Amino acid sequence: MSLQGKHIVLGISGSIAAYKSAMLTRLLIRKGAEVQIVITPAGKQFITPVTLSALSGKPVISEFFASGDGSWHSHVELGLWADMMVVAPATASTLGKMAHGIADNMLITTYLSMKAPVFVAPAMDLDMFRHVTTQRNLEILQRDGVQIIDPTEGELASHLEGKGRMEEPEKIVAILEECFATKKELAGKKILITAGPTYERIDPVRFIGNFSSGKMGFALAEECAQRGAEVLLITGPTAMSLSHSAIRRIDVESADEMHDAALKAFPEMDAAILSAAVADYRPVQRAERKIKRKEGEGLTLTLTPNPDIAAALGSIKREEQLLVGFALETDNEESNALGKMEKKQLDHIVVNSLRDEGAGFGHDTNKITILSRSGGKRAFELQTKKATAKDIIDTLFAST
Numbered sequence: 001m002s003l004q005g006k007h008i009v010l011g012i013s014g015s016i017a018a019y020k021s022a023m024l025t026r027l028l029i030r031k032g033a034e035v036q037i038v039i040t041p042a043g044k045q046f047i048t049p050v051t052l053s054a055l056s057g058k059p060v061i062s063e064f065f066a067s068g069d070g071s072w073h074s075h076v077e078l079g080l081w082a083d084m085m086v087v088a089p090a091t092a093s094t095l096g097k098m099a100h101g102i103a104d105n106m107l108i109t110t111y112l113s114m115k116a117p118v119f120v121a122p123a124m125d126l127d128m129f130r131h132v133t134t135q136r137n138l139e140i141l142q143r144d145g146v147q148i149i150d151p152t153e154g155e156l157a158s159h160l161e162g163k164g165r166m167e168e169p170e171k172i173v174a175i176l177e178e179c180f181a182t183k184k185e186l187a188g189k190k191i192l193i194t195a196g197p198t199y200e201r202i203d204p205v206r207f208i209g210n211f212s213s214g215k216m217g218f219a220l221a222e223e224c225a226q227r228g229a230e231v232l233l234i235t236g237p238t239a240m241s242l243s244h245s246a247i248r249r250i251d252v253e254s255a256d257e258m259h260d261a262a263l264k265a266f267p268e269m270d271a272a273i274l275s276a277a278v279a280d281y282r283p284v285q286r287a288e289r290k291i292k293r294k295e296g297e298g299l300t301l302t303l304t305p306n307p308d309i310a311a312a313l314g315s316i317k318r319e320e321q322l323l324v325g326f327a328l329e330t331d332n333e334e335s336n337a338l339g340k341m342e343k344k345q346l347d348h349i350v351v352n353s354l355r356d357e358g359a360g361f362g363h364d365t366n367k368i369t370i371l372s373r374s375g376g377k378r379a380f381e382l383q384t385k386k387a388t389a390k391d392i393i394d395t396l397f398a399s400t
């Protein structure tokens with residue numbers, strides 16, 4: 001594995017762990033990477049730009065303006081130049097600013113212009129790391145596609161023991177290398193992914209929906225894009241966002257809209273992974289005006305079936321196309337899933353059971369079993385949806 005010729009933006013914010021950034025720079029340069037350092041004003045209190053520019057062989061960027069003559073550093077150009085950005089150390093303040101777009105220094109403007117994958121290696125005191133605010137910001141960043149390099153446990157600058165030590169430079173380099181190494185194996189492949197819930201309108205203000213968050217489908221889209229695939233993500237209403245530029249996103253609301261978009265795109269695709277929780281029924285009538293409450297009277301909605309997108313794609317699927325579905329079950333998981341695989345002509349089906357704690361809708365984790373038409377069965381432990389996405393893609397494309 002090599003970082004030969006890779007362009008890496010290294011963001012440094014104000015933490016004691018900034019001394020480790022010198023070693024990180026050195027290791028990256030040794031691996032053949034070009035490193036452009038962007039440091040926050042607080043970062044300079046911990047390590048000098050002179051040290052860092054000597055190690056990286058490039059002037060360190062910190063201010064918006066290069067000199068007193070009005071010339072300025074272009075974060076937009078840096079965003080285009082970079083193959084990757086890593087913020088190490090990332091303080092609580094920098095994580096907060098990244099999560100909320102508070103662009104008051106060059107590191108944050110560079111992050112907001114970034115087209116390449118972004119990693120953060122948090123470093124802070126254990127209570128700051130544990131704080132609900134920090135955890136919320138990390139969650140936002142993760143949803144936005146930023147990859148978190150978890151801090152380790154040990155002695156902290158405060159002399160307290162706990163989680164908050166920035167990961168060691170050698171380990172960070174290995175993680176970045178792995179990202180580049182896994183990047184290209186799906187190059188040239190076009191993959192359709194459906195994600196999220198669908199909303200079926202009852203009247204202008206109400207709908208029938210479900211609790212799907214879209215997290216699993218978005219993690220799959222990011223994973224495929226990272227491995228070089230061209231991804232089309234058709235998603236129902238969700239708060240999720242994407243970071244990867246190789247993902248084209250189509251937002252839809254109802255099962256009908258998702259069906260039309262998926263059917264139109266599928267002939268061009270090499271594979272389709274259907275993780276959306278599609279509503280099985282919609283109201284026969286959609287009221288033009290808000291349905292008014294009538295005292296003492298019930299309300300009966302008549303529902304009609306929605307199209308089965310998976311089955312529709314299964315019926316037009318070509319031999320070389322791969323079709324993968326999901327099954328969220330509460331009981332008889334395996335036999336129900338096998339039945340769905342057969343009925344919808346799927347090649348694989350990813351099963352999760354609502355009986356497993358931490359699996360299914362809304363969680364950041366999932367516990368799955370993948371059943372294959374060829375008779376294969378692989379069961380995985382409870383893990384993050386990101387790790388689950390890796391296992392799913394490894395299994396689906398094992399032979400390519």
Ligand code: CTP
Nearest residue numbers: 274275276278306307308309310325326327328
């Ligand atoms: N699916 C679909 N279109 C639908 C319903 C489901 O494409 N109208 C897809 C889902 O995205 C999933 C698979 O079919 O990949 C199985 O979904 P699921 O809801 O478990 O299956 P259903 O056929 O709806 O069966 P049931 O709800 O009765 O369990």
